[in-house]
Amino acid sequence: MKSELDDSKLMSLTQVFGMRPSRLKLIADAVRIAGLSDTHTLLEVGCGSGVAAVFLSQEYGCNVVGIDSSERMIALAARQAEAEKLAYNVKFLVADAANLPFPDSIFDTIICEAVFSTIVDKERAAKEFRRVLRSGGKLLILDFVLRKEIKKELQSQVSFLPCLARTRHLEGYIRLFEQVGFQNSYIEDYPQEVKRTGWWIAYTSGSWVKLFANPSAQSDCGSKEILDVDSLIETCQRFSKEAELGYALIALTKP
């Protein structure tokens, strides 16, 4: 962990994000609902560099499959599983959440942490989650959620920041999952998580200014060259306040 942090100026926004200290605690809280054990097979959608997948396999002995649309993230994740000698229990592959390369009903649990907000075709992804889960299986979505409507103009100013631009309302998410056939939604709020994430990213990168000056981080923002970081940060703060940006666990069951 330390060596990766020391190297943080070379890390992408996704990697820095994936190493936030509160993350594994949130994930451990969420998987309590699924009662993971060594007989479980879990799919992590948008696994990034594989930190959570490796943690889940080590902590609960379950088999884990991690998918991510980024080849770079999957290469990092596979390297980590190999280093931890987990290559048999944890598999990683490049795949799209909206087109999962698996047969029907093969996973006991799906976890998707800070990913659903970034997915473009949310309805197709939700249908795919339902298809690959077994009956009685749990879907655990941990993510940013909006609580208030925001003005179109403000939305367009953050359009290149996937986590903000594509985040939807909590109620909208629940409606979507129920429409595709999930039931028994359970919600838990983590009100401090947005601030904590902001502090963590600024701390590991030296500052937000340094982070956005880094080409790896810019590539996570559609390679947009960010000319005025101060004004971008101000816009993000305004967005967060006006939309009442929060972080929540949405747990659902496939009947």
Ligand SMILES: C[S@@+](CC[C@H](N)C(=O)[O-])C[C@H]1O[C@@H](n2cnc3c(N)ncnc32)[C@H](O)[C@@H]1O
């Ligand atoms: C904000 S990062 C979070 C990664 C990881 N869950 C974490 O917290 O470290 C979002 C991840 O979702 C992946 N992603 C975005 N859209 C995806 C899709 N349609 N299918 C699979 N992965 C996707 C990105 O490549 C990225 O690694």
